[in-house]
Amino acid sequence: MPPAIVHTLLHRAPTVAQVANRALLSVSGTDANTFLNGVLSTRVKGPHYTAFLHSQGRVLYDAFIxxxxxxxxxxxxxxxxxxPPPPDSTDTPPLLAYLKRHVLRSKVKVRDVSEQYDIWASWGAEVxxxxxxxxxxxxARSGAVEPVWNLEIEDAQWPWGVEAGVIRDRRAVGMGRRLLVRKGxxxxxxxxxxxxxxxxxxxxxxxxxxxEGNIDIPPAQAFPMDSNIDIMGGVDFRKGCYVGQELTVRTYHTGVIRKRIHPVFLHTGSPSSGPQTFTSALPAGLDVKPVVETSPDGERKGPRPRGTGKLLSTTTQGVGLALLRLEHVSAARAGALNLQxxxxxxxxxxxxxxxxxxxxPEPENEDTSN
Structure with missing residues (x-):
């Protein structure tokens, strides 16, 4: 749940809404499971959330199967x-072309079906x-985190559900379901x-x-753990070889997670004033700068903080997501610095x-000082 100051923005009534800016591919054939297991950050057992990585471990696309x-x-x-990437993108290969390059001799057919279906989200009802x-x-000691599903009590032994065209959105508690609906x-x-x-x-x-998507998880730039894909169940650190596995697993075992995407609210004055409303959402990619509190005589209370964050998706209600250094989040919540x-x-x-x-999950490893 969000803090009380933004709690009133939650829409609690059962709601269904179309999800914008989504594209769809069909992947079928006798080798479809083996093929997808070689290019996804998760095992293919049924509907679920996942990601396509490039060879250096950065995210090309987060995805649902x-x-x-x-x-x-x-x-x-x-x-x-x-x-899908923006039309002017030159850094990210179109997913259809990317997958076709990996098909080789596999008995797999890949085609675009974006004109056949729409994506909807449903939340708030018992179903x-x-x-x-x-x-x-x-x-992990690095700070990477995985959800552990109790399959003995999970319906049909699969936490994301098994119904065709429907996914139980387990990325976060309360997200609801995701629905594949015939176009129109x-x-x-x-x-x-x-x-x-x-x-x-x-x-x-x-x-x-x-x-979600290329605003919050910039293609070929974002790492999966920085983008919370591990927390949301989109990385399997124990599966066999896949594109981007080497760096991802190395980070899991020997690295340190220094950044995470956090929800934020934007305001002027005291946080108690609540989020500021806007006529239009702020542009993504703005720098979030840490500013250390000063004493009455103008002395800085602590060392100059390193680095900046990035503002990602925002709404006109004054809330959004931001990629922030964990040390900045801890200091801001303790009142030692302001993020601006x-x-x-x-x-x-x-x-x-x-x-x-x-x-x-409750933090178990907060050593991000190195």
Whole structure:
């Protein structure tokens, strides 16, 4: 849950909303499981959240894998949902071309099906949460974290569900379900849920601290653990070889996680004033600068902090996500420094207050001083 100051922004009524800026690929064939296991950061056992990495371990795409609701063959068939890169992007290969390069002699067919389906999110009703179970966590000394699912009590032995075209969104407690719906159709939930907008879904996931897509996880730039993909269940550190595995596993065992994406609210003056509203969301990629508190005589209270953060998705309600150094978050929450961003539209300096989602694992390794 978000802190009380932004708690009123939560929309608690059952809601269904379309998710914007998503693309879909069909991957099918007798070798589909083996093929996907070679390019995904997770094992393919059923619907779930995952990521495609490049050879240096950075994220190309975070993605969802669905069981195909309308397979045309008896062979394994999946729908891959992802956020396409901007049209002017030159650093990231289109996912369709990327996968086709890896097919080689595999008996796999990959094709774009973005014009066949829409993506919807559903949350707030019992059907969207009755399957939730208490989270358990596996920590690495690096600070990487994995959810541990109790498969003995998980329905159908798979935490993300097994229904074709539906995923239980286990990235965070309270996210609800993700639905694959025929293009132009309304989901069945539209008769029982409030009809929301893509902006309502953005606010919903921001308040739950969930990054998604190429704004929050810049392609070929972001690392999976910095982007919380490990916490959200999108990395399997024990599976066999896949693209990007070497650096990811090395970081898990011997590295140190120094950054994480956090939910934040933007404000002027005291945090008790609450988030500031905007006529339009702030641009992504703005620097979040740490400013050390000073004593009455102007002396800095601590050493000059290193580095800056990055503002990611924001909403007009004044909440958003930001990639921040963990040492900056700890100091800001302790009142030792302020995090600030400048609104380029008004030149107004805004304070950035991070919070820790209640569903996150309790920190066990906070040594980020080196």
């Amino acid at each position: 669905y069981n195909d609701p309308a397979p045309t063959t008896a062979a394994p068939s999946y729908i891959v949902e992802y956020s 969207d949460s009755a399957w939730e179970t208490k989270r358990a966590w596996n920590w 159709d309304m989901p069945n939930e539209s008769s029982t849920h409030d009809l929301g907008t893509p902006e309502d879904y953005l606010l919903h996931r921001v308040l739950h601290g969930v990054p 961003v400048t609104n380029p539209l008004t030149n107004e300096v805004l304070s950035v207050s991070p919070w820790i989602p209640s569903w996150w």
